[in-house]
Amino acid sequence: MTRETAIRWVAKPIVFTSALLPLVWLAWVVATSDLGPKGPLGANPIEYVNRHLGDWAIRFLLMALAVTPLRGITGWAQLTRFRRMLGLFAFFYVCLHMSSYIGLDQFFDWRAIWKDIVKRNYITVGMLTFVMLLPLAITSTKGMVKRLGGQRWTKLHRLVYPAGIAACFHFYMMRKGVQLEPIVYALICAALLGYRIAAHLKKKAARTAKGAATRVAADASRDRGKAGAPAS
Numbered sequence: 001m002t003r004e005t006a007i008r009w010v011a012k013p014i015v016f017t018s019a020l021l022p023l024v025w026l027a028w029v030v031a032t033s034d035l036g037p038k039g040p041l042g043a044n045p046i047e048y049v050n051r052h053l054g055d056w057a058i059r060f061l062l063m064a065l066a067v068t069p070l071r072g073i074t075g076w077a078q079l080t081r082f083r084r085m086l087g088l089f090a091f092f093y094v095c096l097h098m099s100s101y102i103g104l105d106q107f108f109d110w111r112a113i114w115k116d117i118v119k120r121n122y123i124t125v126g127m128l129t130f131v132m133l134l135p136l137a138i139t140s141t142k143g144m145v146k147r148l149g150g151q152r153w154t155k156l157h158r159l160v161y162p163a164g165i166a167a168c169f170h171f172y173m174m175r176k177g178v179q180l181e182p183i184v185y186a187l188i189c190a191a192l193l194g195y196r197i198a199a200h201l202k203k204k205a206a207r208t209a210k211g212a213a214t215r216v217a218a219d220a221s222r223d224r225g226k227a228g229a230p231a232s
């Protein structure tokens with residue numbers, strides 16, 4: 001089996017199926033267990049469902065952001081092949097999370113939802129995160145990469161960085177007071193973005209050093225030329 005076949009027909013289906021497990025598990029628990037206060041979803045099953053979906057949305061977003069640093073550290077270029085799938089699963093869980101809020105939590109009461117967006121800062125930040133992720137999901141196909149052109153597409157997809165930061169803020173603000181879990185997610189996000197900043201600075205320094213070395217070599221060769229030239 002070639003590496004291409006293994007990735008396409010084994011690794012990708014495994015990642016895809018695994019990414020659906022949190023949803024399958026949730027559907028199974030909702031369908032089969034007691035939804036009363038003593039059931040596995042606790043006293044507020046709607047809150048449990050919404051939070052479970054939000055948790056997986058941020059986890060997949062961080063997994064997608066982890067691809068580049070992991071590729072840099074391990075040298076395994078094939079990891080990039082999984083980035084789009086992870087990013088789309090983040091968006092998938094965000095959509096379910098938002099739908100559970102709109103449908104289960106607010107019963108499609110659009111006026112109440114609008115009030116909530118304006119009044120509760122963490123909902124505003126959540127919506128903002130969604131707005132940043134939407135164009136990334138829409139332009140995730142190969143056709144859209146071609147249509148936008150590589151450079152413009154890459155620039156647009158840098159939105160994933162503020163989206164990651166905003167998602168962590170949403171999580172932190174939603175949990176009142178200082179709690180460990182959102183801080184851990186924020187630290188992971190900071191490490192993943194920090195890796196990129198460090199890599200960028202290293203590249204810039206290497207380019208500057210290379211430019212300086214080229215200039216020194218050019219100056220030396222010009223000086224040698226002058227020294228060898230007959231005096232006029």
Ligand code: HEM
Nearest residue numbers: 047051054055057058094098101126127129130167171174
């Ligand atoms: C589309 C707009 C969004 C809305 C309206 C929204 C709404 C909510 C609500 C109502 C809660 C639970 C509050 C509670 O139980 O008291 C919540 C929690 C959460 N949301 Fe969002 N959210 C949005 C976007 C996002 C996005 C884009 C992400 C991540 C990528 C996200 C991740 C989370 C997380 C991690 C939690 C906390 C779960 C926990 O406590 O374990 N949300 N959100």
